[in-house]
Amino acid sequence: MSRAVDREIVRLAFPAFLALVAEPLFLLADAAVVGHLGTPELAGLGIAAVVLQTAVGLCVFLAYGTTAAVARHLGAGDLRGALAQGIDGLWLAVLIGTIATVLGVLLAEPLVATFGPGPEVAEHATTYLRIAVLGTTPLLIMLAATGVLRGLQDTRTPLVVAVAGNALNVVLNVVLVFGVGSWSGLGIAGSALGSVVAQLASAAALTAVVVRGARAQGASLRPDIAGIRAAGRAAVALVIRTVTLRAALLVTTYAVTLGDAGTDQEVELATHQLALTIWTFLAFALDAIAIAAQAITGRHLGAGDVAATRAVTDRMLQWGVVSGVVTGLALAAASPVLGPLFTDDPDVQSLLVPVLVVAALGQPVAGVVFVLDGVLIGAGDGPYLARAGVVVLLAHAPAVLLLPVVADGSLGGLVGVWAVFVTVFMGVRLLVLVRRARSDAWLVTGVRTLTP
Template sequence: MKAVDREILRLAVPAFLALVAEPLFLISDAAVVGHLGTPELAGLGIAAVVLQTVVGLCVFLAYGTTASVARHLGAGDLRAALAQGVDGIWLAVLIGTVATIGGVLLTPWLVGAFDTGAEVARHAETYLAIAFLGTTPLLVMLATTGVLRGLQDTRTPLKVAVAGNALNIVLNVFLVHGLDLGIAGSAIGSVVAQVLSAAWLVAVVVRAAREHDAPLSPDRAGILASAHAAIALVVRTLALRACLLVGTYAVTRVGTESTDVSIGTHQIALTLWTFLAFALDAVAIAAQALTGRALGSGDVDSTRQLTRRMVRWGWGSGIVAGLALAAVSPFIGALFTSDPEVRSLLVPVLLVAALGQPLAGVVFVLDGVLIGAGDGTFLAWAGLVVLAAYAPAALWAATLPHGLVAVWVAMTVVFMGARGVLLSWRARGDHWLVTGTPVPR
């Protein structure tokens, strides 16, 4: 088991560092733009929500590619693994092109949907119209990262993430303040950093493809197969994101506290919960890669053993995360706000979230295992079932005394609990243990 633990750590640690580095693109933009003024910062906030939604819905480009590439690697066919990865990259280019054209054309409408003031809307449109030009590079980064993870390489994406973020900060400061380009300079700097980061990752994949004589041209059948496999993961992602949106909506209906206090507290708690999700998701990424490789080699027994071991890792990392969150809950609110009401209400909310971290660790690991197994159809249906169970529970919880805390209890017990039950039930069965690889190109 020590060898398995070393393998998990080898993949999970760089993956965690890269996951933490990803949000720094927008954080560094906010730090630079924030010094321009509040309207500019608000405009960036609106643009960020739109961009994160578009890119978040395309996370299947990383997850699906990791699983398919790892399967071929496990089967000992590195050429087919790279060919599958190249198909995923071409799919990213196609989706990115459509998203870029549509995003630029629809920018005024997307910003207008938030019904902000004219000045904030102007800054949001300026940033978003430029930032959409980086959509294709961002999606290519997702796909190439998925290829490298499938090849059991999480170090290269980490190097690119660190270098890309460093370049983004330098360009932002230079263009925004040095050349006085304002919020447009921030968007330009981010796009340039994203293009160069994507080029670096593509160069790594192309070099490997050439070494193993894998085709680099677009393959219609392969791209369509990748797109078809992605549909289920898109449904899964939409369902889970809808749960988080329902939870936020429920918080706006809480009647026992000030709405501003409830929403502010919820936003801080959700930010911290999301950060911990990044940390726990690192083990899930290792699970995707290792499960795909084991099933590709036809080794069901090893897959079972890996799953059991990674579930223990999920429990352990969740316990550590929960203890850490509980320990900082009385103090961490001061980093986000000076409002005493928010800081006071944040403590019980974070304690509820802390209690749910061990379960979250297991849920993320099992999610990664089933993604690595290519069990997307089940994950899609499970996501819809969880949404159907959580939505009424969250809305009802908002009507209870201490409504915000009750909503977080619903999130822990119903949202994460339902996912845990469904994923554990699936993992105990045999339907997901499909060995071998898809039909080769």
């Protein structure tokens, strides 16, 4: 049994791993290119990236909720229904993306100002954000289409699109930022523009695959208002869960601006941006098993097989622990050499090493947290995840915001902030998810019908 489970996990998780690693390369490529423009530009990218990641992260339900719903229909033998729900998800992505884009363009400057950066950093952040926000709708479409394919147990297609999209992004970033020949390029604006073009191309490719499948099964491609509204209502719990997690990350970034450990604020913000980007990179890598968990859990529960669901969950937890240990050791070993890849500033390079060591210590916990999160999302246990997210935020926010006040720089400044992030934020997440996984409340079988 365990060998069959392992094969299925590998079949789904390995392509998902490669695709998920490729996704944050959009920001890693931007950071690597922009970092060589200067520290103010990199700090500006850091602020804009947090805003963009929050906006897109709030809509991760387009992938997660769709994966679970489609997988349940697949397990119940209803492929046409699965694809019909997927099309509703695509239209919902277009609707939300359009609204978010308009708001992002109009509110770019005040959003950046909330982080309290200096004038030069604020200018770079606003420039990047106003252009990059145009890629919001394509990104949300990518999330929804990827969720459909994962629910259909297809993680290879998103991988191919992710690799091609990131290759295009790297080329466009280098050319548009630094220019070619006598053209000097667009600077940080070119990095944002290159990412938008790559995101448009990726969204078009994934949408074409889903549309072709829907046509083959006779599912309608027209917007179904009732279906879109039902999908939106069903996603509320996952939105709350995501809001609380993103709020915790925003609070952590804000805490960096409060501390004063004798290091220039631009250096701390730039270092935090690099550390958070690398953390996100590793989080997506560990999340590959969680993606497999969503697809497999949804399919088994859709088929009414509780025993198989339990067995797969136990096995994936073992995978999560091992993966977390491996990524933690790799990050700690690589911490001295990662800084020069992204910036020429020696102060940022020096500060990044201890921050990454702290982040490395949290990787084994992250491995378990991401797997359990994926299992419960696959089970459609959104209401509990929403409540758990509120508990995590209420525990983490006071701890990280009070640190700069009570420590007065004695606990290492940015290093201390990251220590709180790893111990409180990740530790409380671990506790609430393990508690739920040990119960039977989330083991609900059959296809959950969305009612308008």
